[in-house]
Amino acid sequence: MAFTFAAFCYMLALLLTAALIFFAIWHIIAFDELKTDYKNPIDQCNTLNPLVLPEYLIHVFFCVMFLCAAEWLTLGLNMPLLAYHVWRYTSRPVMSGPGLYDPTTIMNADVLAYCQKEGWCKLAFYLLSFFYYLYGMIYVLVSS
Amino acid sequence: MFLTLFLESSIPPSADMTKQAPPFGYGYPSMQPASPMTDSSPSHGRYNQTGYQHLSQPFPNMSQLSAALGGLSGVPELEVEALRPVNLLQERNLLPHRPLDAPEPNLNADLKKANCSPDTFRCTLTNIPQTQALLNKARLPLGLLLHPFRDLAQLPVITSSTIVRCRSCRTYINPFVSFLDQRRWKCNLCYRVNDVPDEFMYNPVTRSYGEPHKRPEVQNSTVEFIASSDYMLRPPQPAVYLFVLDVSHNAMDAGYLDVFCQTLLENLDKIPGDTRTRVGFITFNSTIHFYNLHESLSQPQMLVVSDIDDIFIPTHDSLLVNLKESRELVRVLLTSLPAMFSQTRETHSALGPALQAAYKLMTSTGGRVSVFQTQLPTLGAGLLQSREDPNQRSSTKGVQHLGPATDFYKKLALDCSGQQIAVDLFLLSSQYSDLASLACVSKYSAGSIFYYPSLHHVHNPAQLDKFQKDLERYLTRKIGFEAVMRIRCTKGLSIHTFHGNFFVRSTDLLSLANVNPDSGFAVQMSIEESMADTSLACFQAALLYTSSKGKRRIRVHTLCLPVVSQLSDVYAGADVQAITCLLANMAIDRSISSSLSDARDALVNAVVDSLSAYKNTVSNLQQSGLIAPAALCLFPLYVLALLKQKALRTGTSTKLDERVFAMCEFKSQPLQQIMRTVHPDLYRLDTMSDQGALHLNDCIVPQPHLLHLTAEKLTREGAFLMDCGSVFYLWIGKCCNDMFIRDVLGCPNHASIPPNMTQIPELETPLSERLRALLAWLQDSRTFSSTLHVVKDDASAKTSFFQHLVEDRSESAFSYYEFLLHIQQQMSK
Numbered sequence: 025m026a027f028t029f030a031a032f033c034y035m036l037a038l039l040l041t042a043a044l045i046f047f048a049i050w051h052i053i054a055f056d057e058l059k060t061d062y063k064n065p066i067d068q069c070n071t072l073n074p075l076v077l078p079e080y081l082i083h084v085f086f087c088v089m090f091l092c093a094a095e096w097l098t099l100g101l102n103m104p105l106l107a108y109h110v111w112r113y114t115s116r117p118v119m120s121g122p123g124l125y126d127p128t129t130i131m132n133a134d135v136l137a138y139c140q141k142e143g144w145c146k147l148a149f150y151l152l153s154f155f156y157y158l159y160g161m162i163y164v165l166v167s168s
Numbered sequence: 169m170f171l172t173l174f175l176e177s178s179i180p181p182s183a184d185m186t187k188q189a190p191p192f193g194y195g196y197p198s199m200q201p202a203s204p205m206t207d208s209s210p211s212h213g214r215y216n217q218t219g220y221q222h223l224s225q226p227f228p229n230m231s232q233l234s235a236a237l238g239g240l241s242g243v244p245e246l247e248v249e250a251l252r253p254v255n256l257l258q259e260r261n262l263l264p265h266r267p268l269d270a271p272e273p274n275l276n277a278d279l280k281k282a283n284c285s286p287d288t289f290r291c292t293l294t295n296i297p298q299t300q301a302l303l304n305k306a307r308l309p310l311g312l313l314l315h316p317f318r319d320l321a322q323l324p325v326i327t328s329s330t331i332v333r334c335r336s337c338r339t340y341i342n343p344f345v346s347f348l349d350q351r352r353w354k355c356n357l358c359y360r361v362n363d364v365p366d367e368f369m370y371n372p373v374t375r376s377y378g379e380p381h382k383r384p385e386v387q388n389s390t391v392e393f394i395a396s397s398d399y400m401l402r403p404p405q406p407a408v409y410l411f412v413l414d415v416s417h418n419a420m421d422a423g424y425l426d427v428f429c430q431t432l433l434e435n436l437d438k439i440p441g442d443t444r445t446r447v448g449f450i451t452f453n454s455t456i457h458f459y460n461l462h463e464s465l466s467q468p469q470m471l472v473v474s475d476i477d478d479i480f481i482p483t484h485d486s487l488l489v490n491l492k493e494s495r496e497l498v499r500v501l502l503t504s505l506p507a508m509f510s511q512t513r514e515t516h517s518a519l520g521p522a523l524q525a526a527y528k529l530m531t532s533t534g535g536r537v538s539v540f541q542t543q544l545p546t547l548g549a550g551l552l553q554s555r556e557d558p559n560q561r562s563s564t565k566g567v568q569h570l571g572p573a574t575d576f577y578k579k580l581a582l583d584c585s586g587q588q589i590a591v592d593l594f595l596l597s598s599q600y601s602d603l604a605s606l607a608c609v610s611k612y613s614a615g616s617i618f619y620y621p622s623l624h625h626v627h628n629p630a631q632l633d634k635f636q637k638d639l640e641r642y643l644t645r646k647i648g649f650e651a652v653m654r655i656r657c658t659k660g661l662s663i664h665t666f667h668g669n670f671f672v673r674s675t676d677l678l679s680l681a682n683v684n685p686d687s688g689f690a691v692q693m694s695i696e697e698s699m700a701d702t703s704l705a706c707f708q709a710a711l712l713y714t715s716s717k718g719k720r721r722i723r724v725h726t727l728c729l730p731v732v733s734q735l736s737d738v739y740a741g742a743d744v745q746a747i748t749c750l751l752a753n754m755a756i757d758r759s760i761s762s763s764l765s766d767a768r769d770a771l772v773n774a775v776v777d778s779l780s781a782y783k784n785t786v787s788n789l790q791q792s793g794l795i796a797p798a799a800l801c802l803f804p805l806y807v808l809a810l811l812k813q814k815a816l817r818t819g820t821s822t823k824l825d826e827r828v829f830a831m832c833e834f835k836s837q838p839l840q841q842i843m844r845t846v847h848p849d850l851y852r853l854d855t856m857s858d859q860g861a862l863h864l865n866d867c868i869v870p871q872p873h874l875l876h877l878t879a880e881k882l883t884r885e886g887a888f889l890m891d892c893g894s895v896f897y898l899w900i901g902k903c904c905n906d907m908f909i910r911d912v913l914g915c916p917n918h919a920s921i922p923p924n925m926t927q928i929p930e931l932e933t934p935l936s937e938r939l940r941a942l943l944a945w946l947q948d949s950r951t952f953s954s955t956l957h958v959v960k961d962d963a964s965a966k967t968s969f970f971q972h973l974v975e976d977r978s979e980s981a982f983s984y985y986e987f988l989l990h991i992q993q994q995m996s997k
Contacts, residue, residue: 061674066582119575126575127582128612131672133664133694 027165030093034161037089040082041154047079048147055140058130065127073123080109098160105149247274250740250799251786256988257793262801265873267849271743271799273729279704282343284389284727288315289709290839292750295732295741296661296705300695305785306738307777311692311750312655315838316711316725317648319685319951323723324384325392330367331722332385336360339656340393341385342726344706350378356706356728357658389727395712395720404714405588405649406444408488408535412526415509416453416517419542423625424596425509427632428540429502431639436498438644440716441491447498448488448529451505452522453514454547461497462486468501470508476521476548481528488529517543520550523580523609527589534588534650536615536682538642541606542596542623550576552602555824562821564980567764569824570831572605581612585671588650590615590682592642595825596635598622603825607832614651614670614680616687616836618642619829630926630955637953645951648683648713648721655691656708660699665692667753669836683713686951688838690753699731736786742799748806749834749842755816756831764818768811775807776994783995794992808987809847809877809974819980820971841950844893848972850875853887853898854908856938867941878975878984884961887912889939890972891946895955897969898928902961911935913958925958 054072057063087106090099117126129135250271254262270286273294290313297303303310332341334355344356351364364380371383385391411432413425439445451457456476460469460483471482481487491498519541526537544552555569572578584591592615595601603619610617618638623631653670654677655663666672668689673679678689699705711723732738751774759767779796786797796803814822815830834842851872862869875881875888882888884901887908900909906917911933915921928940947954959969970976977983982990 059675061677064673066586117575118572120579126578128578128671131675132666133662133675136675 028093030095031161031164033089033093033095034157034164037086037157038154038161040086041150041157044079044082045147045150045154047075048143048150050075052140052143052147055136055143059136059140065130069123069125069127069130072125073119073121076113076124077122080113083109095160098156101153101156246272247737247740250742250797251736252798253795254798254801255793256796256801256804257985257992259801261876262805263874263876266871267874268745268802268843270745271741274737274741275704275728275730279344279728282387282389282728284725287838287840288318288390289313289707289725289727290743290746291707291727291729292743292746293738293741294729294743295737296699296729297695297735297738298700298731298733299698302733302735302738303695305735305781307774307781308738308742308747309692309750309754309774310694311690311746312707312727313688313690313746313749313839314655314709314725315688316653316709316723317646317683317685317687317713318838319646320390323390323392324388325394326385327394328367328372329396330365331393331396332362332365332368334358334360335362337656339708340710340722340724340726342706342708342724343386343389344704344726344728345386347381350380353380356704357656357708359659390723390725393722393724395722399712399722400720404718404720405534406446406718407439407441407647407649407716408446408448408530408533409439409441410448410450410488410526410530410535410537412522412537412539413449413451413505414453414517414519414540414542415451415457415512415514416543417512417515418517419453419540419596420506420509420512422542422596422598422623424540424542424623424632424635425506426625427636428639429505431636432643433499433502435640435643436491436495439491440644440647442717443490443492444718445491445716446488446533446535447491449501449505450522450526450529451509452518453509453512454516454518456518456522456525458482458487458525459501460486461489461494461501463489463493463497465497468497468504473525476518479521479525479528481525488533516547517541517545518547519545519606520576520580521548523577523591524549526591527580527584527587530584530589531587534681535590536647536649537584537589537591538594539591539609540594540596541601543599544597544601545606550574550580552605554600555602556600561823562819562980564819565765567759567818567824567827570604570760570764570828572608573602574605575608577605577607577609578612581609581615582671584609584613585679585681588681589613590680592616592618592682594618594620594635595829596620596623597825598624600823600825603828603832607828611669611832611835612671614682616642616669616684617829617832619825621823621826630924630957633926634953634955641952646685647716648711649681649716651680651683651711651713653678653680653683653689653709653711656710657693658699658702658705658707660695660697660702661693661705661707662696663691663693665757667691667757667835680711680713683711686838687836688842690750690835692750692754700733703731705729705731735781739782739786739797740799742797744800744802744806745839745843747803748810748846749839751807752810752813752815752834752842752846755810756834759816759831764816768816768818771807771810771816772991772994775804776991778803779991780995794988794995804988804991805975805984806847808982808984812971812974812978812981813846817981820978841893844891847974848877848890848892850877850881851889851891851942852881853889853912853939854905855886856942858938862945864945867944868938869941869945870938872942876975877973879970879973889942890969891954892972893950893954894952895957896943896946897972898956898958899969900958900960908935912939918960921958921960923960926956928956928958 054068058065058068087099087102116124270290271294292309292311337358339355339357346354348354352361353364354361368380370377371379373384374382449459455472455474458471460471473482552573590613591609593606593610595603607617620631620635622628623635625632663676670678670680707727709725714720751771755767755771758770782797783795810816814827815834856870856872858868860871884903886901887904888899890897902918904918909915909918912935913921914929914931975984
């Protein structure tokens with residue numbers, strides 16, 4: 025069992041993916057609350073917007089770590105999500121603070137449906153990557 | 169499969185059908201309020217079996233069809249007429265003689281009588297498709313256009329203390345519910361059976377007991393309820409009006425302040441309100457000035473706050489004062505305000521801080537803020553840069569900067585909306601002022617936007633005059649405060665997008681800080697579940713507001729439309745004007761979110777798709793040419809006119825502010841006004857006769873026929889009137905009859921007509937009386953005054969008048985015939 029840098033990366037990725045799963049679940053619950061009129065869009069956007077950049081930065085941090093650890097397959101699997109995040113953030117509505125969600129447009133049924141679908145897809149992806157990193161960590165630890 | 173609904177003449181009518189005599193083949197449950205024992209629930213299948221039988225042989229030609237229908241009532245003939253195929257390339261005279269009326273929904277006479285007026289509530293498809301698949305096949309948008317707070321001549325007000333609502337969906341009781349027996353009623357939106365409360369059994373109007381279906385709530389589709397305290401989150405607010413005035417050098421040069429103060433002084437007593445009404449004034453240039461108007465002072469006291477980065481309110485009371493108590497001080501202030509700043513040298517404008525100050529001042533009560541701005545805000549928070557590139561005005565590629573540059577105004581609008589403050593913006597600038605960003609402050613706080621480009625008291629008195637007249641209407645029109653609106657639909661339909669000036673607080677609740685009688689709204693709907701078991705779809709718009717006298721009211725409008733399962737019926741019930749307005753709203757949204765060329769392409773595709781769908785499915789005529797159902801024969805013309813509007817045109821030089829304002833108007837005006845702007849009404853004046861004229865109050869109002877908007881219809885010998893909604897053009901041909909010019913305009917000949925004539929003199933000739941009666945009658949049909957321009961047939965007329973002739977070719981756009989050929993070409997791809 026060799027405790028390489030790659031193993032350390034995977035371990036850290038495992039922990040941070042748990043955080044990302046938490047964010048994805050928070051998003052899903054938040055949009056469901058909006059859909060069922062439980063919360064005001066202004067308040068909900070004020071809660072959701074500060075979480076967007078931390079999620080994206082955590083993911084960027086993973087990718088950089090895997091780059092340094094020379095784990096090319098893992099990096100390749102995370103590239104599409106990185107590209108998607110970049111696209112999403114650059115095409116966000118005009119706003120002064122960080123975030124993606126504008127209270128005036130978020131209640132449009134198509135925007136709401138899109139955000140909900142996005143939440144579920146991300147949850148699925150993060151869950152799958154959690155198990156992948158678990159496998160990867162054990163693999164790296166065992167094969168040295 | 170053409171018109172299969174009308175083949176029931178071969179089926180013997182059942183006994184129950186003959187007693188109410190609905191048109192044959194209409195399986196709609198008859199809504200007979202006078203006979204409560206009739207089971208008229210929509211799910212009862214007794215009528216449906218006769219309503220939807222399809223015989224397989226189609227009628228090969230129209231004459232056989234008309235013969236078979238000859239004995240029936242008028243309604244099926246209307247639908248046959250609506251589906252009559254029209255070859256657009258051959259028929260050139262498509263316009264009706266008088267402006268188009270809304271199509272009547274295909275309901276029996278009782279339901280039609282009780283139905284909501286089309287001026288208030290209109291649907292793009294008067295026959296609602298049963299399923300989303302059928303709607304998709306028709307390729308037409310499904311939506312509603314509302315004008316809920318319209319000025320009404322008659323409004324039944326219900327004073328009873330119990331407001332009967334459905335227990336599950338909270339729909340208000342309306343004429344289209346069914347009474348199962350005297351004590352139970354079935355909701356027409358969610359089909360739940362509710363109990364009739366005891367108090368409802370007594371009818372105060374007829375003083376009878378036991379006839380709940382005769383109560384005014386169930387007889388009228390537009391009613392107003394007096395809301396109890398359950399409907400109030402806080403005690404009803406008083407009317408609070410704050411005026412925020414730009415007094416920079418630019419503003420004083422334009423000279424609007426004189427007109428404003430004068431108009432407000434004259435109308436101080438007519439402002440809607442009661443004894444609790446409050447007013448306040450803030451002026452700003454590079455600093456903010458407040459006015460202490462406490463009644464104990466002998467004259468108004470001005471308080472200047474120059475720290476615009478951290479605005480604070482100098483004193484806590486007497487900046488918004490009770491109008492009755494401080495009336496004298498307000499008068500003194502308004503008389504002296506123009507003179508106070510006439511020598512000002514300040515050129516900066518700190519609009520953002522002024523709005524923040526206004527918000528802080530009004531935050532405890534809510535109300536209306538009227539902002540008058542004459543230039544780009546250059547100081548403090550929310551300052552804007554000039555983004556327009558004058559060289560790009562006639563670009564065909566795309567228009568930039570249609571969206572806001574900063575979200576300061578949007579955030580401020582949302583804060584204001586939360587405190588029930590609406591911000592109305594009057595933009596009176598001559599240079600680019602980034603209306604795209606400034607308009608956000610009104611859009612999301614349910615305010616109105618007014619734009620008077622290049623207003624100047626010396627160089628542009630016509631604009632100043634319009635400003636004055638509009639201001640009078642604005643100050644004295646009815647107003648509702650702290651309002652919310654909810655639109656409910658029958659189970660199966662749902663609303664997904666809203667258009668208008670408001671904030672969408674939840675999936676069907678709109679928060680309107682102020683509601684006024686001049687704003688219209690549009691919504692788009694989709695069909696979530698199949699409506700196969702119902703034959704009526706109902707929509708209810710409920711507007712809860714506080715009147716200016718502090719009374720909490722609920723205005724309810726209910727619309728009922730039939731549900732159909734055949735594609736031909738969907739086309740027969742298409743309301744082309746409503747479809748055009750909804751498409752305009754959608755195109756504007758698309759041009760801001762994606763690009764203007766995308767929006768234009770989408771509009772052309774809407775025409776191509778719907779006409780292709782009609783050709784492939786309903787029409788069985790295989791001739792060449794562009795065939796459209798008569799209900800949609802004006803659709804390509806209206807879409808072409810939309811593509812040539814200031815809001816959506818490319819290739820013609822359009823200032824960015826004017827374009828953005830035109831877009832805002834589309835989203836907030838009611839339907840009739842939009843249609844007049846899109847496709848103005850053109851009349852010939854010198855050959856007006858009294859045939860078909862209206863006789864009103866000893867006046868004869870002639871009703872001339874509509875003409876197509878093409879220069880072919882203009883002749884040098886004629887005089888024409890074009891009604892564009894907010895402006896009238898009176899075009900006099902070069903060789904027009906001198907007698908006409910003398911009798912109507914008071915000038916001896918064409919050459920002597922002054923260049924900027926904006927008034928028709930009051931002459932005693934019959935021609936002048938007729939024309940003035942016509943103008944007055946047209947003016948009465950709209951709430952804001954329209955300006956009149958007399959246009960001579962010379963070079964200066966080219967831009968203003970001729971750009972409205974939408975059927976003609978312009979430098980960058982198709983003529984009508986070319987557009988039809990383009991559509992035909994797209995359809996054959």
